[in-house]
Amino acid sequence: MTVPSTPRSTTPVARAPRVTGARRHRREDRAWRIGGRLATILPVVGFAFVMIVLAVKAWPAFRVSGLGFITHSAWQPGNTYGGTQRVHGVLIPQGATYGAWPMLLGTLQTSAIALLVALPISIGTAFALTERLPKWLSAPLGFFVEILAGVPSVIIGLWGVLVLGPFLSRDVYPIVANHLPNVPVLRYFRGSVGYGEGLLTSGLVLGLMIVPVIASTTRDLFLQVPPLPKEGALALGMTDAEVARRVTIPWVRSGIIGATVLGLGRALGETIAVAMVSGSVLGTVAPNVYGTMTTIAATIVTQLDSAATDGTGFAVATLAEAGLVLAIISVVVNLLARTIVRRAGRMAAPVGRA
Amino acid sequence: MDEVTRQKATPNEVDRALAHLDPDAGRPSNVVDVRNLSLHFGAKTVISDVTIPFERGTITALIGPTGSGKSTFLRTLNRMNDRVVGFRHEGEVLLDDESIWSSSQDLLTLRRRVGMLFQRPNPFPMSIKDNVVAGVKAHGIAKGRELDVVAETRLREVGLWNAVKDRLNDSPYRLSGGQQQLLCLARALAVGPEVLLLDEPTSALDPLSTEAVENLLRTLVPALTLIVVTHNLGQARRISDRTMFFYEGRLVEHGPTPALFESPRDPDTARYVNGLMG
Numbered sequence: 001m002t003v004p005s006t007p008r009s010t011t012p013v014a015r016a017p018r019v020t021g022a023r024r025h026r027r028e029d030r031a032w033r034i035g036g037r038l039a040t041i042l043p044v045v046g047f048a049f050v051m052i053v054l055a056v057k058a059w060p061a062f063r064v065s066g067l068g069f070i071t072h073s074a075w076q077p078g079n080t081y082g083g084t085q086r087v088h089g090v091l092i093p094q095g096a097t098y099g100a101w102p103m104l105l106g107t108l109q110t111s112a113i114a115l116l117v118a119l120p121i122s123i124g125t126a127f128a129l130t131e132r133l134p135k136w137l138s139a140p141l142g143f144f145v146e147i148l149a150g151v152p153s154v155i156i157g158l159w160g161v162l163v164l165g166p167f168l169s170r171d172v173y174p175i176v177a178n179h180l181p182n183v184p185v186l187r188y189f190r191g192s193v194g195y196g197e198g199l200l201t202s203g204l205v206l207g208l209m210i211v212p213v214i215a216s217t218t219r220d221l222f223l224q225v226p227p228l229p230k231e232g233a234l235a236l237g238m239t240d241a242e243v244a245r246r247v248t249i250p251w252v253r254s255g256i257i258g259a260t261v262l263g264l265g266r267a268l269g270e271t272i273a274v275a276m277v278s279g280s281v282l283g284t285v286a287p288n289v290y291g292t293m294t295t296i297a298a299t300i301v302t303q304l305d306s307a308a309t310d311g312t313g314f315a316v317a318t319l320a321e322a323g324l325v326l327a328i329i330s331v332v333v334n335l336l337a338r339t340i341v342r343r344a345g346r347m348a349a350p351v352g353r354a
Numbered sequence: 355m356d357e358v359t360r361q362k363a364t365p366n367e368v369d370r371a372l373a374h375l376d377p378d379a380g381r382p383s384n385v386v387d388v389r390n391l392s393l394h395f396g397a398k399t400v401i402s403d404v405t406i407p408f409e410r411g412t413i414t415a416l417i418g419p420t421g422s423g424k425s426t427f428l429r430t431l432n433r434m435n436d437r438v439v440g441f442r443h444e445g446e447v448l449l450d451d452e453s454i455w456s457s458s459q460d461l462l463t464l465r466r467r468v469g470m471l472f473q474r475p476n477p478f479p480m481s482i483k484d485n486v487v488a489g490v491k492a493h494g495i496a497k498g499r500e501l502d503v504v505a506e507t508r509l510r511e512v513g514l515w516n517a518v519k520d521r522l523n524d525s526p527y528r529l530s531g532g533q534q535q536l537l538c539l540a541r542a543l544a545v546g547p548e549v550l551l552l553d554e555p556t557s558a559l560d561p562l563s564t565e566a567v568e569n570l571l572r573t574l575v576p577a578l579t580l581i582v583v584t585h586n587l588g589q590a591r592r593i594s595d596r597t598m599f600f601y602e603g604r605l606v607e608h609g610p611t612p613a614l615f616e617s618p619r620d621p622d623t624a625r626y627v628n629g630l631m632g
Contacts, residue, residue: 228476232538235434235470236489236545237462246488250479 051327057320060090064314065098069321072099075283080310092314100296100322102285106199107295107326109286110274111267113203114210118263121207122214123256127244129215130222142219149212157273160205165196165277173200173290191288197279200289205277206270210263217259221252254341261337268330271297296326382451385410385549385579386431386468390445393426395438400426403445404605406598408549411576415590415611416583418600419631427600428551428583432468433461449549466493469547473554475534477526477541482518485526485537489545508540512570532563539570550574552582556589568593587627591615599623 062069064087078096085094125145129138173193180186225248233243249256279292280302286293294302300319307315384407393401400423408414416424426435433454435441447454454464466489477485486505490496496504505522509515514536518529526537535555542550552571556564564586571580571593584590590597591611598608599620607614607623618624625631 226476228472228474229478231434232470232472232476232541233478233488235432235465235472236492236541237465238489238492239462242492246480246492247478253479 051324054320054324054327058317058324061098061314061317061321063088064090064092065318065321069098069100069318070104070325071101072097073101073283073285074099075102077306077310077315080315084312090314091312093310093312096310096314098315098318099283100325102283103294103296103299103322104325104329105285106202106278106293107268107297107329109199109293110202110206110278110295111264113200113289114206114267115260115264117204117207118210118214119260122211122218122259122263123249125211125215126218126222127248129219131240131244131248142216145212145219146216149216153209153270153273154276156205156209157276160201160273160277161197164205165201167196168201168204169193169196169290177288177290188288191290193290194279194292197277198290198292199278199286202274202278202293202295203289205273206267209270209273210266213263213266214256214259217262218252218256221255221259222248225251257337257341261334264333264337265330268326268333269297270295271301274298275302296322300326381410383410384408385450386581387448387451388431388445389448391427391430391447392444393423393430393435394440394442395426396440400603401430401600402603405445406605406608408579408581409596410579412595413571413575413580413582413593415594415597416581416600417585417587417590417597417626418606419626420585421602422600423603424583424598424600425553428553428581429470431549431551431581432465432470434470462493466545467547468549468551469542469545471535471539471542471550471552471555474558475531475538477529477534477537480526481523482526482529482537483522486540486544488541493545495545504544508544509537511543512536512540513566514540530563532559532566535559535563535567536570539567543574547578549579549581552580552584554583554585557585564589587615587629599626601626 065072074097076095076097078093080093083094084091086092129142129145133141173196177190177193180189182190229247229251230243233247238246274295275298278294278298280294280298281292282294282299282303284293285291300323303315303319307319310316386408388404388406388408391401391404392399404427416428418424429435430443431447431454443455449459449464449468452459454468478488480488483502483505486508487496487501490501490504506515506519509518514533517533518524518537526534529537535558539555555571556567559567568589571582574580575595582590582594594611596608597611597614599606599614599618599622601622607618607620614623615627618627622631
C-alpha cells in the first residue's frame with residue numbers, strides 16, 4: 001500500500017516516505033559510484049596480482065636458471081630423493097636443470113599452425129553464414145558454430161587423440177610426407193610421421209578449437225557492414241570475391257584482428273587438449289611437423305604433480321617461471337595486435353556508416 | 355552550279371569525318387531500349403509493362419512518388435536486382451540491341467558499361483586514390499603507374515583534384531559528404547561506362563554540393579547517357595532532357611522535360627509535378 005506523496009499532502013505519514021526515498025537515492029548513487037570505481041580497477045588489480053604472485057613464486061627458479069631458462073633445452077628434475085645443492089643461494093635437488101626452449105617454441109609453433117588453419121576457415125565460414133547461405137540454413141549453422149565454441153577442450157582432446165590423430169597419421173600424413181620435395185620449409189613436412197601425437201596434430205586440434213571463436217565474431221562483424229559500399233562494388237563490376245576482399249573484409253579488418261587475438265590467446269593458453277595430443281615429450285624440439293613435443297601450458301598441468309615431490313620447491317618455482325613466460329607472451333601478442341589494429345583502422349569507416 | 359555542288363559535298367565529307375571520329379557511329383541511337391518490362395518481387399508487381407527507349411547522350415529523369423517502382427526499374431538496368439529473393443522479370447532490356455540477360459552478356463562487363471551512383475556516398479574502406487581506381491584495377495584496365503594517371507584524370511574531371519591531391523593516400527571518410535559523392539562519381543567514371551544510373555544522387559547532400567554535382571552531370575553528356583532517379587523536381591527540370599513519371603508501377607507519362615512539367619497530359623502527372631501529390 002503506497003501512500004500518496006503529492007506536495008499538497010501534509011500528513012506526516014505522507015511526508016515520511018519522500019524523505020527516506022531521497023535518502024535512499026543518495027545511498028544508491030554512492031553505491032553506484034563506488035561500485036563503478038571498484039569495477040574499473042578490478043581488472044588492473046587482478047592482472048597485477050596474478051603477475052606478482054607468479055613472479056614471486058618464480059623468483060628462486062629465475063635466480064638459478066637466469067635467461068638460460070628460455071634458451072636451454074634440458075629438463076632434468078634431478079634426484080629428488082638424494083642430496084641437495086645450493087646454486088646462487090637457492091637450494092635445489094642434485095643435478096636439477098631446467099630449460100624451457102622446446103616448450104616455448106612448441107607453444108609458438110602450435111599456435112601459429114592453429115592460426116594459419118583457423119583464420120581462412122573462420123573467415124570463409126563467416127562469409128558463408130552471412131552472404132552465401134539462405135537464412136533457414138545459416139541460422140541453425142551459426143548456432144552450431146557457437147555450440148562448437150562451448151565444447152569442453154578435454155572432449156576435443158579425447159577426439160583428437162582417439163580419432164583425428166590416428167586417422168591423420170595413417171591416411172594423410174604419409175601421403176604428404178612422401179610427396180613433398182626436400183626444400184626449405186616443406187622439408188619439415190617430410191620424414192617419420194609418428195602415431196598421430198605431435199606438433200601438427202596439436203596445431204590442427206587447436207585450430208579447430210579457435211575456429212568457432214574467430215568465426216562467430218567475424219560473422220557478427222560482417223553483419224554490421226552496411227550494404228551500400230558492397231552494392232557500390234558490385235555495381236562497379238566486381239565479383240563477389242573481390243567485394244569480399246576489397247570492401248567487406250577491410251571494412252571490419254580491425255575487428256577480425258581482435259577476434260584473431262582472442263583465438264590466439266586461447267591457442268597459446270590451451271592446456272588439456274594439447275597435453276593429450278602433443279605426446280607431452282619434454283626437453284626436445286620436434287624434428288619435423290609430426291614430431292612429439294609439448295607446450296608451456298601442457299607442461300604445467302602434466303608436471304605439477306611430480307614437481308610437488310621436489311622438496312626444495314625448485315620444480316614448482318620452475319613451473320611458475322614457465323607460467324610467467326607464457327603470460328608475458330600473451331601480453332606481447334596483445335600489444336602487437338593493438339598496434340596492428342591501430343594501423344589497420346586508418347582507412348576503416350566507423351561501423352554503421354554509409 | 356559549281357558552288358552548289360561544293361556546298362553539297364562539304365557537309366557530306368564533314369559527316370563522314372565526324373562519323374569516323376564518333377565512337378558511337380554505327381550503334382543504335384537508343385543505347386538502352388526497354389520493351390514490355392514487368393518486374394515482380396514474389397507475388398508483388400513493382401513495374402508493369404514499361405516500354406521506353408533511352409536516347410544516347412541524353413539525361414533522363416525518373417520521377418514519381420515513393421513506392422512507384424522507379425528505383426527498382428533503375429536498378430534492373432544493370433541487373434542489381436537479379437539476386438534479390440523473389441525477383442522476376444518479363445520483357446526485355448536491350449543495351450546496344452543486345453538483351454542484358456542474354457547468355458552472351460557478361461555480367462561484370464555489363465556493369466562496367468552501365469555504372470551506378472547511389473543515394474548516399476559509399477566510398478570503399480581504402481585510400482582516396484585506391485577508391486578512384488578500384489574498378490579500374492578489378493577490370494584490369496590499367497595497372498602500376500598508369501593508375502596514378504587514371505586517378506588524377508578522374509579526380510580532375512569531377513573537380514576534386516585540388517581538394518585531395520595532397521591526401522590521396524588518406525581515408526576518404528574525412529571528406530565532406532559532397533566530396534565523397536564526387537569521389538564515388540570519379541570511381542564510376544574511371545571504368546569508362548556508357549550509361550550511368552543515378553539513384554537520387556544528391557538526396558544526402560547540402561544545396562551547394564547538390565549544385566556542384568548537377569553542374570558536373572551536365573558536362574557528362576553527350577559522351578555518356580544518364581538516367582537519374584530523383585525526388586527533387588527542381589533537379590529533374592534543371593538537368594534532364596526527358597522526364598518519365600512513374601506512378602504505382604506504371605510509366606504514366608514521358609516526354610521532353612519542359613513539356614512534361616509545363617503541360618502534362620495526365621491528371622496524375624499534373625498533380626505530382628504541381629506538388630499536390632507526394
